[in-house]
Amino acid sequence: MLVLRTSPASPFGRKVKIAAYELGLMERIEIVPADTTDPKDVLRTQNPLGKIPTLVLEDGETLFDSRVVVDYLDHLAGxxxxxxxxxxxxxxxxxxxxxxxxxxxxxxxxxxxxxxxAPEMRNAAWIENQAGKVNRALAALEPAPPAWPERPRIGEIALACALGYLDLRHEGKWRADHPKLVAWLDDFAAKVPSFETTRFKG
Incomplete structure (x- = not known):
């Protein structure tokens, strides 16, 4: 049995889970929650970076980060x-x-x-810099959201997870200025049931 260390709200963990569902591998994976802030969590021995998602293989070896894990699952599925x-x-x-x-x-x-x-320690310029990255990426995608064939590939899965995370933690504010991406995500959710299955409901 493969073991996936992740947390329910992680967009990267969600990407791996959707990939596993789409590849028909989810039944071979046990999901074990991880706390990246807990120094006693064995995650830090499984992944020296203490980051999620981390995949524990049947022989005890581990793979990380999400891109490596997805590549491995794709290889495992042929x-x-x-x-x-x-x-x-x-x-x-x-x-x-x-x-x-x-x-x-x-x-x-x-x-x-x-x-x-703490509020007095927050760096507004640094926050704005991070927000700018998100805004530029969405602006680049909005004119022509990615077309995909019958089944999604890793790029489309990753994008759906990113937009889903913006809905979860940033109150869906991105939606007002990106109607094409909103329609794209609605279409993805309708065609890929694992997107709803993996939605964080906490």
Missing amino acids: GGRLIPAGSKERFAQLRLQALADGICDAALLQVYEGRFR
């Missing part, structure tokens, strides 16, 4: 399903995944600034 084999499509998907993951990184850092730093 390869080329979420990450295309052809160079042009492959790098287009990896680039989209990187952009979507960057949205998540910047959005998370804004959340952490508010959650872990």
